[in-house]
Amino acid sequence: MTMPVFLRRVAAGAKFSAFAVLAAFAASPSTAAPRGAAAAGWPHEKPMAWIVGFPPGGTADTLTRRAAVLLSRKTGQPVVVENRAGASGAVAVQAAASAAADGYTMVTMAGPGIDAQGTPALGNGLQPVAMLAKGPMVLVGPMANAPPADLQALLAEARRNPKAWSYATSGTGTPQHLAGELLNRLAGTSILHVPYKGGAQAIGGVVGGQVPLAMLGVMPLLPYIASGKVKAYAVTSASRLRATLPDVPTMQEAGLADYDISQWNLVAVAEKVPSARVAQLNRWINEIMTSREMKEALRVTGCVPLEGSPAFVSSFVRAEDEKWRAFARAVGIAN
Structure with a gap:
């Protein structure tokens, strides 16, 4: 299989981890940019916490850690990633929904998915902030x-x-x-x-x-x-990953004509966080995800950043939920 240069470098190393890949495709002179000035009006009493519902090393964790570094630069304050694994992410969203409504605690949510009954969700204990990325x-x-x-x-x-x-x-x-x-x-x-x-x-x-x-x-x-x-x-996507896995076919190319599904990640906070803070977080995260260095980091994984308002996030998730819940019921993995 044809292997891009950066992957050959990773393969030649002693360790094979998501963090090695992240360092390989995200490292560039631009990632060492000086820390930005804190935005006016944003409180600095304590570090931000960014919760991930899975252990270190997976897609959501790796993406969140990269975004947290850039958010820390942009705000001038620490952003601490906390892994709270369990119940397919439910432990993390429960922690975020129960956090103080001050905008200091965020959670990365993955989809499409079928949440257990009673788990906090957008509009039920949580509110959307921004999209992160979508990929195969x-x-x-x-x-x-x-x-x-x-x-x-x-x-x-x-x-x-x-x-x-x-x-x-x-x-x-x-x-x-x-x-x-x-x-x-x-x-x-x-x-x-x-x-x-x-x-x-x-x-x-x-x-x-x-x-x-x-x-x-x-x-x-x-x-x-x-x-x-x-x-x-x-x-699983409709297009090949030309940058990294050019010889790996799509499911459609391999004979499953109607196959197409991608995973996505978004950021949410407790439902009662003031709208002004949600709007500020939305602006920061949109700027991070559409920055040149993040786009380049995502490109080699086949992911694309998704920019939009909290209202866009709600609309996007609602449509995805309707589609995939109907499928899950049809195959017997959801009620």
């Missing part, structure tokens, strides 16, 4: 023991011997779970879902051979694909 997932398997040659060969094996096949994700009801069940629906397979606590743990499971497949975000998997530890069968 990728289906991978370990390179050991002569893996199937391509997606169609894999699906043929899964139909022939369904009990031998399962796929790991970062949790139940996550975008990766929906992507895996969309594969089952369109391919006529019954590959078993195996939820992990986070993307990094799921990667460990597939690299170590505990599960034969994983459906995860592209960002944390890049170094493992580059090093030959896992085989990439197909990406």
Whole structure:
């Protein structure tokens, strides 16, 4: 497979981690820009907390950490990323919904997804601030023991011997779970879902051979694909990732004509945070996500920044929820 230069550099290193990829594609002279002046009127009594609902090393965590660095530069105050893993992100959103309504505590939310009943959501304990980015997932398997040659060969094996096949994700009801069940629906397979606590743990499971497949975000998997530890069968988006995985087909190209799903991340705060602070956070995050250095960092992962107002976030999430909840009910993973 043709490998871009930055991935060859990562593959040649001693460690293969999401943070290694982040350093490889995000490092540039512009990332060392001087700290910006604090915006007038924004209080500085304490550091900002940015909560992530999964362990370190997954897509949401890696993206949040990059954005937090840039937000700290822009505001001139510390932004501390806190990993509160559990219940497919529900622990984190509960913590954010219960936080003081002062705008100092944010949470990264992932979608599309199926939240457990009673979990705080936009309009129910939380309010939207801004979008972060949208990007594809990728289906991978370990390179050991002569893996199937391509997606169609894999699906043929899964139909022939369904009990031998399962796929790991970062949790139940996550975008990766929906992507895996969309594969089952369109391919006529019954590959078993195996939820992990986070993307990094799921990667460990597939690299170590505990599960034969994983459906995860592209960002944390890049170094493992580059090093030959896992085989990439197909990406979930309608277009290939020309910058990083040019030889990996889309699900559509691999024979599943109607397959198209991407994951996205947004930022939310407690529902009673004053609108003026939400508006300020929205402006800062939109500026960060559309900055040259963030766009370049995202480009190599196939992700694109999503800019918009809190109202846009609400509208976007509402449409996604309606679409994917209907699908989840149809395949029996939601009521």
